[in-house]
Amino acid sequence: MDENTCPHICPITKATSKEQKFQAAGSARTASNPFASPYTPGLVQPPEKKQIPSDAPPQYLPQVTDTTSGDMLGMSPVGPWAAGHIDWTPQAGMTGVRPVVDKYSITRYSTGEWRKNNQFTLTPTATNKAKALDISIQNFKKNAFKTEDEKQAFAHQKLQERTKDLAHWKKKAEKTIKAMADEINTLDEDRSKLKGACRILMLPEAISRECLELRTHRYEPDMVRDDAEQELIKEVAIVGEIRNLFQVTLAKVERQMEQNKSAKSSLEYDWCDKMVTLNVDTQNVAMGSDASLIMFHPGVARWPENATSLEYWKHYCNESIQNCEEVRQKSVELRGLLRSVIQDGSQDMKLQADRTNAALAEKVEATEQMCAKLEETLKDNLQTIVNIENLIDNLKDALRQIDARNKLVMTRLFNRNYNRPSVENCRDEAQYALMDESKYIKETAVALNDKLRDAEIVRMELMKYRGELEKDIACKRKSLNLDEDRLARVRAHMPTPEEFANA
DSSP states (O other), X not given: OOTTSOTTTSOSSOOOOHHHHHHHHHHTOOSSOTTOOOOOTTOOOOOOOOOOOTTOOOTTSOOTTOOSOSGGGTOOSSSSSOSSOOOOSTTTTSTTTSOOOOSSOOOOOOHHHHHHHHHHHHSOHHHHHHHHHHHHHXXXXXXHHHHXXXXXXXXXXXXXXXXXXXXXXXXXXHHHHHHHHHHHHHHHHHHHHHHHHHHHHHHHHHHHHHHHHHHTTSOGGGOOOOHHHHHHHHHHHHHHHHHHHHHHHHHHHHHHHXXXXXXXXXXXXXXXXXXXXXXXXXXXXXXXXXXXXXXOOTTOSSOOTTOOOHHHHHHHHHHHHHXXXXXXXXXXXXXXXXXXXXXXXXXXXXXXXXXXXXXXXXXXXXXXXXXXXXXXXXXXXXXXXXXXXXXXXXXXXXXHHHHHHHHHHHHHHHHHHHHSOGGGSOOOHHHHHHHHHHHHHHHHHHHHHHHHHHHHHHHHHHHHHHHHHHXXXXXXXXXXXXXXXXXXXXXXXXXOHHHHHTO
């Protein structure tokens, strides 16, 4: 076969080339009669029965010997047919190669093309496409549902894992919230104790100030700044320092309480979000394709604008719980400080109260000893006064006796001086004796008067000393009444460390 021929158009049987055909057709014509007929009488043969193979397709279907070329029909270019060369090719419908229509018919297609058209008409192209499409769809549906089942199972597994993660973090959040709630309640109880301690602290301060006020009622000699006074002043100062410390600690507790509530509230919001999300994912896990609540939601297959990454979610969950735990730890440390402040403050106040009581007891003991000594001295002074008064009485008796003796000697001298006549009025020994007696009596009277004056002065001094002793004893008894009786009754109400701890 020529390499220029096409197997789909040219017949399988050997045929002459186009040039030979053209030459043969042209040789039948002459120059004198160009329209002469190629017919030759006696050459028409009877019809031959065609031998059709047993395995050949029906005659209306394409045969092996079919060709799309019209030359095999043996048509000549003269006669009743159109002049020119007729060629049934796929280009037969193009302008320039279309046969000319005569008054009988138009020949446009070959038998091979007719059979091919029959085969095309009888071939169920749409049905085959339908079957192929059905098989493709069944396979696609099978693969699609298989893949969808795998993806749905994978998504279901991830939802279950997500619900487990949410349940885990929700449980941790609940545990942290419960711990924070317990811490808030405990801190509130300790805050109430601190407030109670602040209220109780008013009592020792009032007691200390009242003790100082009572001691101002002491009499002048006992208005001293003794050790008891120093301890009372120090007690008031310590109470003031403890109050300031309590107030500072209470302010810290108030701020810590706000932080605890804020952290608890923030974690509760996070827990609420996790609870809602857990309910949503639990509902999604329990939901199937046959659920009655499913429906179309166009436009949901997208990332929300506020969507966060999984790493940030884990970081946020851990950070929120960690922040709450840090705040709770600070609260626990503050509670320890609060209890330590109450305990140490009450213990310091108790120790200072003991020091004050010891100083007051020492002062009372010294005052009692002084009072006993003053009473003994007063007793001695009274006895001395009695002795001095007896002495004064004796001196007065002696003076009275001296006066009598003086009157006697003076009478004797008067009688001798004025009653003896002339020479008898001489300076005899009796006269000298009387003069000496008179002189001695005068000197003795002067001495006795001096002694009496001195005794009176001493008695006055003793009386004054007696008054001072009695006043001092009254002062000491007043001080003892204040320090031992009234201060003791007042200080008996001094609160103990247990009362501060259980306030």
